[in-house]
Amino acid sequence: MRKKIVVGNWKMNKTVAEAGELAAAVLEKLDDGIVTCEVGIAPPFPALTEVGKVVEWSDIRLVAQNCHFEDDGAYTGEVSVHMLASLGCGYVIVGHSERRQYFGETNQTVNLRLKKALDEGMQVIMCVGETLEERENGVTEKVVTEQVRQGLKDISDLGGVVLAYEPVWAIGTGRTATPEQAEEVHASIRRTISEMYGELAAGHLRIQYGGSVKPSNAAELFAKPNIDGGLIGGASLKAEDFVAIVKAAS
Numbered sequence: 001m002r003k004k005i006v007v008g009n010w011k012m013n014k015t016v017a018e019a020g021e022l023a024a025a026v027l028e029k030l031d032d033g034i035v036t037c038e039v040g041i042a043p044p045f046p047a048l049t050e051v052g053k054v055v056e057w058s059d060i061r062l063v064a065q066n067c068h069f070e071d072d073g074a075y076t077g078e079v080s081v082h083m084l085a086s087l088g089c090g091y092v093i094v095g096h097s098e099r100r101q102y103f104g105e106t107n108q109t110v111n112l113r114l115k116k117a118l119d120e121g122m123q124v125i126m127c128v129g130e131t132l133e134e135r136e137n138g139v140t141e142k143v144v145t146e147q148v149r150q151g152l153k154d155i156s157d158l159g160g161v162v163l164a165y166e167p168v169w170a171i172g173t174g175r176t177a178t179p180e181q182a183e184e185v186h187a188s189i190r191r192t193i194s195e196m197y198g199e200l201a202a203g204h205l206r207i208q209y210g211g212s213v214k215p216s217n218a219a220e221l222f223a224k225p226n227i228d229g230g231l232i233g234g235a236s237l238k239a240e241d242f243v244a245i246v247k248a249a250s
């Protein structure tokens with residue numbers, strides 16, 4: 001049985017003070033319910049320390065939104081894995097579609113970041129997903145399979161890896177994939193993993209869904225056999241909504 005994982009990706013939102021308040025509100029609301037899934041929060045870099053302080057004694061994981069693949073050096077604007085680890089991050093997201101779309105991230109650079117994070121003992125959430133054009137051209141499975149294969153290139157052990165299927169057309173658009181559409185891609189990803197790593201590893205791998213997940217649609221998405229939780233954008237910026245989604249996964 002795979003333990004579901006729900007992570008709030010706050011993207012480029014919240015000042016340090018606002019982030020601390022939101023994390024505290026999430027923590028407080030979670031306290032009054034039974035939570036059986038893994039929960040994480042990915043604030044922007046400047047707020048990691050503040051959110052880390054708030055969640056320090058809780059089960060909430062501190063997650064970074066990106067990392068660089070070098071240890072240190074002349075890489076203006078980048079943050080290394082050991083810097084993130086020093087702030088208490090246990091997870092890092094790599095390959096988010098916004099990084100691919102706006103910041104030149106490719107399957108190759110995603111693979112480098114993933115390798116570096118795993119080498120440093122950090123767990124990784126690797127995002128994959130097709131654009132609307134790719135879906136309409138009928139190449140969803142081909143694109144996603146390629147992202148999975150290349151992103152995981154030369155990775156022998158999937159122990160520290162979570163995948164997130166985030167169809168680009170469903171992110172921030174209010175247009176969620178139907179549970180059936182999502183399940184179809186999740187099942188195909190699991191088949192790819194099974195071909196690469198065997199059935200046992202594929203059975204253990206967690207695959208989150210992301211893209212306009214809300215309290216109103218979370219339960220039916222999470223009820224699908226291959227959907228193991230969610231990567232939540234917009235709805236994670238409201239403590240009440242995020243906690244409702246966490247409870248839907250519990």
Ligand code: 13P
Pocket residue numbers: 009096166170171172173174210211212213231232233234235
């Ligand atoms: P939304 O939930 O805002 O669609 O964002 C999803 C996402 O990109 C999470 O990483």
